[in-house]
Amino acid sequence: MQETYLCHKAKDLENHTIQQLKRLIEDADSFCITAHKSPDGDAVGSSLALAWYLKAIGKQATVVLPDGFADFLSFLPGAEEIITYEEHRERAEEVLNNSDLIFCLDYNHLNRTGAMQDVLAKEVGQKPFVLIDHHQNPADFPDVLISDTTSCSTAQLIYRVIDRMGDRDKIDQNAAKGMYCGIMTDSGSFRFPAVTPETHEIAADLIRKGADHAAIHRAVYDTNLLDRLRLVGYALSEKLVVMPEYHTAYISLSADELERFNYRPGDTEGLVNQALSIKGVNFAAFIREGNNQIKMSLRSQGQFRVNEIAAQYFNGGGHHNAAGGAVDAKLDDVIDTFREVVQKHRHDLNYEV
Ligand SMILES: [Mn+2]
Known part of the structure; x- marks a missing residue:
């Protein structure tokens, strides 16, 4: 039917x-x-x-x-x-x-x-x-x-x-x-x-x-709260990691860090796109410690398929250039996994948009 x-x-x-x-x-x-x-x-x-x-x-x-x-x-x-x-x-x-x-x-x-x-x-x-x-x-x-x-x-x-x-x-x-x-x-x-x-x-x-x-x-x-702006500022200046040899950038935030800026849902929206906007970066991730899970937002420009990465490693899925996932693990372990995944896929990431 x-x-x-x-x-x-x-x-x-x-x-x-x-x-x-x-x-x-x-x-x-x-x-x-x-x-x-x-x-x-x-x-x-x-x-x-x-x-x-x-x-x-x-x-x-x-x-x-x-x-x-x-x-x-x-x-x-x-x-x-x-x-x-x-x-x-x-x-x-x-x-x-x-x-x-x-x-x-x-x-x-x-x-x-x-x-x-x-x-x-x-x-x-x-x-x-x-x-x-x-x-x-x-x-x-x-x-x-x-x-x-x-x-x-x-x-x-x-x-x-x-x-x-x-x-x-x-x-x-x-x-x-x-x-x-x-x-x-x-x-x-x-x-x-x-x-x-x-x-x-x-x-x-x-x-x-x-x-x-x-x-x-x-x-x-244009309705930012001060806490949100400061959280974004902190994330970009202190927590943004660029791996230029792999055309990758990521930001991670722990529950404590989010708490410090009175995190509210939506406050970190778009952060991953800031990481992706860096010249030469093809793949970006935002990794956030949630209540009992680590949340991943993945973005790419060009051919690199982040939905496949999300499905294969981070219990998620999505679109070719925008995907997400959630993992039951410790934040540091997820970051380690992410860095390993990037190294493993370095050949897929080596292109110019
Ligand atoms: Mn939609």
Whole structure:
């Protein structure tokens, strides 16, 4: 029964998939929209945008996320109504239980929802699941799978899906803000290679629909707290290690160091890109000590595939140039492993972009 759609070009969004999704939406009244843990601008923006669209066509929609999101995303309309599983477990389970259909946005496997995955897994087979995502190798549990690994963001896919359902005029200002935020944050402010002319066309339409691009940029990028700026300054001046012979740079932060700067989720976002921005660096990592795990963010420019590195060594995955992982180990051991991995792959890293 599963409809699989793996497209490589925008125009390939297949009609039968869209028609099936349309029927499923028509047949349901209440929707639960979920996204991955540590939700970023694309996860939160896509989820809220889809919720606003569903409300605009007369449906009920609730966004349930595994855990909290960075404060700079709280400007998004509807953000205050998001239920996090971490804080409101019972309420979250109730919504998942009572909804007619569950959306999975911006993730490819249920295990990307952390502690929420068991509750979600229980609902598989009980009600339809629709997965819309741009990460590689999506799981096969959804009833409708819309996966486009060439899309710069899930938010862009949400726009295209709504457009293909003939409902572009149902995208209101609130939905437009969510989509713009998702596209902007996941595309590095429209600079990553995955950005296409279509991305700009969609962004233009979202601005027309009332997404104030200047205000969204300001809300996301220009609302630093002093602690965060000092943490970034410390990380760059004291903790950035460059391995020039391997075209690699990395930053690591221990729990104590994070504590010193009153770390809050999202504070270290983008740090790995600073390391990658160094001239001659093709591969960058940010290694952070979390509650009981070491979190890895990996980035590359050019041919080096960080998703393979993440999968092979750090219990993770992601995209060609952007991936992540999480390891149960001591910070120093993970750093040692990372340095060994870099040395092992030195030939793969030796190129000019
Ligand atoms: Mn995304």
